[in-house]
Amino acid sequence: xxxxxxxxxxxxxxxxxxxxxxxxxxxxxxxxxxxxxxxxxxxxxxxxxxxxxxxxxxxxxxxxxxxxxxxxxxxxxxxxxxxxxxxxxxxxxxxxxxxxxxxxxxxxxxxxxxxxxxxxxxxxxxxxxxxxxxxxxxxxxxxxxxxxxxxxxxxxxxxxxxxxxxxxxxxxxxxxxxxxxxxxxxxxxxxxxxxxxxxxxxxxxxxxxxxxxxxxxxxxxxxxxxxxxxxxxxxxxx
Amino acid sequence: xxxxxxxxxxxxxxxxxxxxxxxxxxxxxxxxxxxxxxxxxxxxxxxxxxxxxxxxxxxxxxxxxxxxxxxxxxxxxxxxxxxxxxxxxxxxxxxxxxxxxxxxxxxxxxxxxxxxxxxxxxxxxxxxxxxxxxxxxxxxxxxxxxxxxxxxxxxxxxxxxxxxxxxxxxxxxxxxxxxxxxxxxxxxxxxxxxxxxxxxxxxxxxxxxxxxxxxxxxxxxxxxxxxxxxxxxxxxxx
Numbered sequence: 001x002x003x004x005x006x007x008x009x010x011x012x013x014x015x016x017x018x019x020x021x022x023x024x025x026x027x028x029x030x031x032x033x034x035x036x037x038x039x040x041x042x043x044x045x046x047x048x049x050x051x052x053x054x055x056x057x058x059x060x061x062x063x064x065x066x067x068x069x070x071x072x073x074x075x076x077x078x079x080x081x082x083x084x085x086x087x088x089x090x091x092x093x094x095x096x097x098x099x100x101x102x103x104x105x106x107x108x109x110x111x112x113x114x115x116x117x118x119x120x121x122x123x124x125x126x127x128x129x130x131x132x133x134x135x136x137x138x139x140x141x142x143x144x145x146x147x148x149x150x151x152x153x154x155x156x157x158x159x160x161x162x163x164x165x166x167x168x169x170x171x172x173x174x175x176x177x178x179x180x181x182x183x184x185x186x187x188x189x190x191x192x193x194x195x196x197x198x199x200x201x202x203x204x205x206x207x208x209x210x211x212x213x214x215x216x217x218x219x220x221x222x223x224x225x226x227x228x229x230x231x232x233x234x235x236x237x238x
Numbered sequence: 239x240x241x242x243x244x245x246x247x248x249x250x251x252x253x254x255x256x257x258x259x260x261x262x263x264x265x266x267x268x269x270x271x272x273x274x275x276x277x278x279x280x281x282x283x284x285x286x287x288x289x290x291x292x293x294x295x296x297x298x299x300x301x302x303x304x305x306x307x308x309x310x311x312x313x314x315x316x317x318x319x320x321x322x323x324x325x326x327x328x329x330x331x332x333x334x335x336x337x338x339x340x341x342x343x344x345x346x347x348x349x350x351x352x353x354x355x356x357x358x359x360x361x362x363x364x365x366x367x368x369x370x371x372x373x374x375x376x377x378x379x380x381x382x383x384x385x386x387x388x389x390x391x392x393x394x395x396x397x398x399x400x401x402x403x404x405x406x407x408x409x410x411x412x413x414x415x416x417x418x419x420x421x422x423x424x425x426x427x428x429x430x431x432x433x434x435x436x437x438x439x440x441x442x443x444x445x446x447x448x449x450x451x452x453x454x455x456x457x458x459x460x461x462x463x464x465x466x467x468x469x470x471x472x473x474x475x476x
Contacts, residue, residue, distance in 0.1 A: 005467040010460075024467060025261065028289065032469065051266065055300055062293050095469065145471065187466050194462060222248075224432060226468040228425050229243040229262060231270065231333065232461050233383070 001147055003095050004215045005034055006186035008194040012157070013204035019046025020155050020210040021054040028064045030097030035061070036212055037130075038089040038108070038155040046208075053078060053088045053130060067092045067105040071130070071138040075107065078131035087131040090138070091153045093214050095145065102214065104141040104151065110159050113175055114143065115150040120179065122172050147218035150179065150189070157209030158193065162200030169200050186213035239385055241333050242453045243272055244424035246432040250395070251442035257284025258393050258448040259292040266302045268335030273299070274450055275368075276327040276346075276393040284446075291316060291326045291368060305330045305343040309368070309376040313345065316369035325369040328376070329391045331452050333383065340452065342379040342389065348397050351413055352381065353388040358417065360410050385456035388417065388427070395447030396431065400438030407438050424451035 011018045022036045035057045039049030053074045060070035071090055078088060089108035096103050106112060111124035127139045143149065152175055161169045174196055178184050184192070190213045197209055249256045260274045273295045277287030291312045298308035309328055316326060327346035334341050344350060349362035365377045381387065390413055399407040412434055416422050422430070428449040435447055 001471050003467075003469045003471060005465075005469075007463075007465040009463045021264065022465075023263065024465075026259065026289070032467070034467075051264070051300070055297075059293075059297065062289070095471070097471065187464065191462070191464070198460075221470060222436075223470050224429070225245075225247045225470065226425065226429070226466075227243075227245040227260075227262075228464075228466045229241075229270070229272075230464040231241045231243075232459060232463065233239050233241060233333070233335065 001145065002217050002219050002221065003145070004186045004217060005093070006190045006213050007034075007210065008187070008190040009210045010194060010198060010205055010208070012206065012208050015208070017044055017047045018208040019050055020208045021047065021050035022210055022212070023054050023058055025058045025062050027061060027094065027096065031095040033061050033067070033092055033094040034212060036091045036153065036155065036210055038208065038210070040087050049078070049086055049088050052081070053090055057090065057092065067094055067103050068138050068140050071105050071107055072136065075130035075136040076134070079134060082131060084131065084133065087129040089129045089155065091212070093151060093153060093212060099142070100145055101142045102145060102149065102151065104143070106139045107136060110154060110156045113152040113172065114141070115152070115175065115179055116146070116148055120172065120176055145216055147216055149216040151214040152189070152193070153212040154193070155208065155210045157205060157207035158197050158211060160207055161197035161205070161209065164201070164206055167200055169197055186215045189213045239383065240455050240457050240459065241383070242424045242455060243331070244428045244451050245272070245448065246425070246428040247448045248432060248436060248443050248446070250444065250446050253446070255282055255285045256446040257288055258446045259285065259288035260448055260450070261292050261296055263296045263300050265299060265332065265334065269333040271299050271305070271330055271332040272450060272452070274329045274391065274393065274448055276446065276448070278325050287316070287324055287326050290319070291328055295328065295330065305332055305341050306376050306378050309343050309345055310374065313368035313374040314372070317372060320369060322369065322371065325367040327367045327393065329450070331389060331391060331450060337380070339380045339382055340387065340389065342381070344377045344379070345374060348392060348394045351390040351410065352379070353390070353413065353417055354384070354386055358410065358414055383454055385454055387454040389452040390427070390431070391450040392431070393446065393448045395443060395445035396435050396449060398445055399435035399443070399447065402444055403438070403440070405438055407435055424453040427451045
C-alpha cells in the first residue's frame with residue numbers, strides 16, 4: 001500500500017500572508033502527521049495564531065504525545081496566551097504505523113469527508129475550535145488503513161466560497177462528482193476543489209483556503225518516500 | 239517564478255528505520271526551509287540523533303533564528319548531549335523571501351551541486367558534521383533567486399553507492415547528463431539520482447539515501463501553494 005497526501009492552499013485575495021498554517025512531522029513511533037490550523041481573522045495576526053498552534057502541536061507529536069492530548073495542550077496554551085479572546089481551528093491527519101490506522105483529530109466547525117468505495121461520509125459532528133474555553137475536547141476518528149480510503153479536510157474558506165455571490169459551494173457534491181467517475185490522485189482532487197472555490201469567489205478568494213486530501217492506494221511501487229513542494233513567489237519579486 | 243522542492247528517500251536495505259530525517263518548516267519572515275540530517279550509524283540510534291538535530295533546527299528557524307545560528311545551536315546541543323561521541327550531518331536549504339535568496343547551510347562532508355545555465359558547480363569545501371567539537375561552523379552559501387537555478391543536496395548514501403562493488407557513483411556526471419539534455423522537474427531529477435544509486439547497490443542500498451532537489455522556474459501558474467507526500471507502507475502491513 002501507499003499513503004499519498006496532497007495539499008493545495010491559496011491566500012485571501014490581496015493578502016500576502018495566509019492565516020492558515022500547515023506542516024508535516026514524522027511520528028517517532030512510525031508514520032507521519034499533517035497539522036492544519038486556521039487562525040481567527042486574516043493576515044499577520046491570524047498567521048501568528050495558527051503558527052503558534054501548529055508549532056505547539058508539531059512539537060508535542062514529535063515527542064510521541066498522542067494527537068488528542070496535543071490538541072488539548074495547544075488549546076490550553078492558546079487560551080492562556082490570549083485569555084480566550086482568539087480562537088483557531090485545528091485538524092490533524094495522522095498515519096499511525098503503530099496502530100495501523102489513520103487518526104483524524106478535529107477542532108473545527110467545518111466538516112470533513114471520509115470516502116471508501118461508494119460511501120461518502122460527511123462528518124459534521126459539532127466541534128469547537130481551540131482557545132474558546134478551558135476544556136476544549138477534540139473529536140477523534142480512527143480508521144484502519146485500507147486501499148481506497150480518501151479523507152478530505154479543509155478550512156472554512158472552502159465552505160464559504162461563493163457565499164458572497166449567493167452561490168455557496170457544495171463540497172460534498174464536488175467530491176462525489178470527482179470520486180464517482182474517476183480515480184483522482186489526491187493532488188488532482190485537492191486542486192479541483194480549490195479551483196472550484198476560487199472560481200465561485202470570482203478569482204478573488206474571500207478568505208484563505210486550504211484543502212488537504214489523504215488517499216490510501218494499493219499501488220505497489222518502489223520503497224522510496226517522496227515529497228514535492230511548490231511555492232509560487234510572484235508578487236514578492238519584481 | 240516558482241520554487242519547487244523535491245525529495246526522494248530510501249532506507250538502508252533490510253532496515254525499517256532511516257537514519258536520515260527531513261522536514262520542512264515555514265519561515266516566519268516569509269519562505270520556507272528544508273532541513274536534512276543524517277545521524278551517525280543507521281537504524282534506531284541514528285534516527286534518534288538526526289531527529290534531535292532536525293527538531294532543534296526546525297524549532298529555531300520557526301522562531302526566526304537565522305540558519306547559521308540554528309546549525310551552531312544544534313551542534314552545541316548534540317555535543318552536550320552526546321559528549322562529542324555522536325555526530326550528524328546537516329543541510330538546510332532555505333527560500334528566504336526577506337533577502338530574496340536561497341540560503342544553503344552545510345555541515346556535511348558530502349558536497350552539493352549548484353547548477354545555473356550550463357554551469358554545474360560542485361561545492362566541496364571542507365565541512366565538519368555537527369557534534370564533533372565545541373566550535374563547529376557551518377558553510378553558508380547565498381544565491382539570488384533566479385529562474386533556472388537548480389540545487390542538489392544529498393546524504394552520503396548517494397556518494398557511497400556502488401563502492402562495495404567497485405563502481406562508485408559519479409553524482410556530478412549523473413546530474414550533468416540529466417540537466418544538459420532535458421529540463422527535468424526536481425522530482426524526476428531526485429528520483430533518477432536515487433534510482434541510479436540503488437541500482438549500483440544492486441537494489442540493496444548499503445546505507446540510507448536521501449536526495450533533495452530545489453529548482454527555480456520562470457513558469458507562471460496560479461498562486462496556490464502545493465505539497466504532495468508519498469509514503470509506501472509495504473512491509474509494515476500484511
